[in-house]
Amino acid sequence: MPSNDKLFAYNLGQIVPLSEARLHVSDLSVQRGYGVFDFVKVQQGCPLFLDDYLNRFFQSAQLMHLELPLSREELQQVIAKLIDLNQLPEAGMKMILTGGYSEDGFTPMNPNLLITQLPLTLPSAEKVAKGIPIMTHDYVREVPEVKTINYSMGIRLLQEQKASGTEEVLYAKNGVVSEFPRCNFFLVTQDNTVVTPAKNILKGITRKNVLTLAGHRYKTEVRDIRLEEVLQAKECFLTSTTKRILPIVRVDDVLIGTGTPGKISLQLLQDLVELEEKMVSATAK
Amino acid sequence: MPSNDKLFAYNLGQIVPLSEARLHVSDLSVQRGYGVFDFVKVQQGCPLFLDDYLNRFFQSAQLMHLELPLSREELQQVIAKLIDLNQLPEAGMKMILTGGYSEDGFTPMNPNLLITQLPLTLPSAEKVAKGIPIMTHDYVREVPEVKTINYSMGIRLLQEQKASGTEEVLYAKNGVVSEFPRCNFFLVTQDNTVVTPAKNILKGITRKNVLTLAGHRYKTEVRDIRLEEVLQAKECFLTSTTKRILPIVRVDDVLIGTGTPGKISLQLLQDLVELEEKMVSATAK
Numbered sequence: 185m186p187s188n189d190k191l192f193a194y195n196l197g198q199i200v201p202l203s204e205a206r207l208h209v210s211d212l213s214v215q216r217g218y219g220v221f222d223f224v225k226v227q228q229g230c231p232l233f234l235d236d237y238l239n240r241f242f243q244s245a246q247l248m249h250l251e252l253p254l255s256r257e258e259l260q261q262v263i264a265k266l267i268d269l270n271q272l273p274e275a276g277m278k279m280i281l282t283g284g285y286s287e288d289g290f291t292p293m294n295p296n297l298l299i300t301q302l303p304l305t306l307p308s309a310e311k312v313a314k315g316i317p318i319m320t321h322d323y324v325r326e327v328p329e330v331k332t333i334n335y336s337m338g339i340r341l342l343q344e345q346k347a348s349g350t351e352e353v354l355y356a357k358n359g360v361v362s363e364f365p366r367c368n369f370f371l372v373t374q375d376n377t378v379v380t381p382a383k384n385i386l387k388g389i390t391r392k393n394v395l396t397l398a399g400h401r402y403k404t405e406v407r408d409i410r411l412e413e414v415l416q417a418k419e420c421f422l423t424s425t426t427k428r429i430l431p432i433v434r435v436d437d438v439l440i441g442t443g444t445p446g447k448i449s450l451q452l453l454q455d456l457v458e459l460e461e462k463m464v465s466a467t468a469k
Numbered sequence: 470m471p472s473n474d475k476l477f478a479y480n481l482g483q484i485v486p487l488s489e490a491r492l493h494v495s496d497l498s499v500q501r502g503y504g505v506f507d508f509v510k511v512q513q514g515c516p517l518f519l520d521d522y523l524n525r526f527f528q529s530a531q532l533m534h535l536e537l538p539l540s541r542e543e544l545q546q547v548i549a550k551l552i553d554l555n556q557l558p559e560a561g562m563k564m565i566l567t568g569g570y571s572e573d574g575f576t577p578m579n580p581n582l583l584i585t586q587l588p589l590t591l592p593s594a595e596k597v598a599k600g601i602p603i604m605t606h607d608y609v610r611e612v613p614e615v616k617t618i619n620y621s622m623g624i625r626l627l628q629e630q631k632a633s634g635t636e637e638v639l640y641a642k643n644g645v646v647s648e649f650p651r652c653n654f655f656l657v658t659q660d661n662t663v664v665t666p667a668k669n670i671l672k673g674i675t676r677k678n679v680l681t682l683a684g685h686r687y688k689t690e691v692r693d694i695r696l697e698e699v700l701q702a703k704e705c706f707l708t709s710t711t712k713r714i715l716p717i718v719r720v721d722d723v724l725i726g727t728g729t730p731g732k733i734s735l736q737l738l739q740d741l742v743e744l745e746e747k748m749v750s751a752t753a754k
Binding site: 193195203205206207208209211212213214215216217218219248249278280282283289290291292298300302326327332333334335336337338339340342343366 | 478480488490491492493494496497498499500501502503504533534563565567568574575576577583585587611612617618619620621622623624625627628651
């Protein structure tokens with residue numbers, strides 16, 4: 185990130201070159217990993233589904249007892265300003281709200297707000313066509329309904345993930361599936377029902393959109409999923425803002441379906457891309 | 470912290486005024502709350518039990534797959550330099566090792582090392598004489614054996630703690646007691662056995678010292694403790710580097726013993742203070 189010297193960021197009330205966006209080490213994110221964030225995809229200058237992301241960001245802040253220093257309208261203005269300044273065709277806009285500069289290194293003070301925008305690379309057509317292998321791990325996120333900055337487990341598992349030749353880690357506590365560190369999980373049953381976990385998850389905006397799109401074509405269910413059901417699924421995929429829909433072809437040592445991306449997964453990805461394009465066109469008008 | 474402008478800190482390879490110790494926002498502590506730390510008490514220029522703290526710091530780093538940019542000897546030299554520059558009679562020396570400036574905001578890079586020293590106020594004689602009320606919360610820390618910077622839960626509970634008129638939160642998952650966000654837990658049984666939890670805790674250096682001291686006078690046990698046993702204890706206390714031993718007089722709504730600090734707790738505190746003074750004298754010689 186520091187190498188990109190043509191971008192601007194919002195840092196502590198000011199728009200500054202990204203390379204100069206710094207926090208004092210007394211910030212509670214550094215001292216205690218205390219903060220929340222959210223991440224919006226910006227396509228051709230349009231922050232997609234911004235309302236949904238802002239709703240969630242404000243809710244995360246509230247649940248962690250952090251007050252945003254900007255109103256929703258001011259926040260939207262800063263985002264628009266950064267989009268205008270940075271001129272990135274495809275980007276991610278990340279808003280981080282920390283516990284602020286703490287006097288005692290533990291008690292939150294006035295929260296610090298950072299907003300950065302970086303170029304985004306979506307999964308390649310090749311990766312989508314091939315699908316990805318994943319591993320599972322017995323874990324459930326703390327305060328899963330809040331988008332905190334705590335990713336200790338997901339990052340700590342990166343070495344294990346690499347060693348296992350997989351690309352993501354699916355959390356399943358006591359055999360009940362919840363989510364990935366940064367993505368939601370879906371499966372398609374043998375009778376073409378699209379299912380996603382109900383509990384102990386961060387409610388992804390892409391998850392919500394995919395559920396809606398799936399409802400137009402298939403039966404959908406939001407409920408508990410056990411690992412055994414995953415291994416017998418017809419198809420599996422993950423959803424996220426940056427990855428859209430990515431087919432899963434192997435879970436631990438077990439091939440899913442035929443071991444290639446499923447038809448329903450690819451159909452839903454096409455529907456999602458069309459929805460995003462429709463949003464971009466609508467905004468451009 | 471930023472208000473104290475006469476102190477120096479170690480930041481990214483350099484000794485700088487504390488007020489200038491800053492991290493770029495791409496640091497993984499800010500982006501993902503990813504880092505480990507440790508905290509040594511410095512009394513009259515002597516970093517107490519430094520070897521134990523350094524051992525734990527290096528172990529935490531290893532368990533989170535972070536490599537320290539300094540050798541143990543270099544780290545000791547920086548600590549000595551800061552003690553010499555800052556001239557604080559009673560202080561805390563905090564070492565933080567983060568996941569570094571991450572290119573993709575998720576994958577650890579070269580870890581960043583920060584060392585700050587701040588004045589420390591130990592609990593007042595009045596507070597020790599009165600003891601503190603605590604609340605309990607159904608929770609167990611993630612990766613409890615590692616001193617990560619993740620304190621989301623402890624900080625999030627501060628409001629509830631304040632509302633309940635208590636001063637600390639004791640974690641007890643499914644009725645089994647582990648620890649406080651920043652302290653270890655001890656109880657004294659009706660037959661004067663000193664007991665502390667064995668599992669799902671960060672192994673405090675003060676906990677270790679108190680266990681040794683207690684062993685000279687009483688029977689000690691390191692084992693699981695259930696909440697019901699806590700409520701029937703003769704005495705309870707917490708231990709930490711900054712708090713030494715602090716008697717607990719109420720747990721949720723239940724008074725412990727007579728509702729005043731217990732004799733054994735106060736005896737052990739006296740023993741600990743003497744041990745610390747002996748260490749300081751030995752170093753000064």
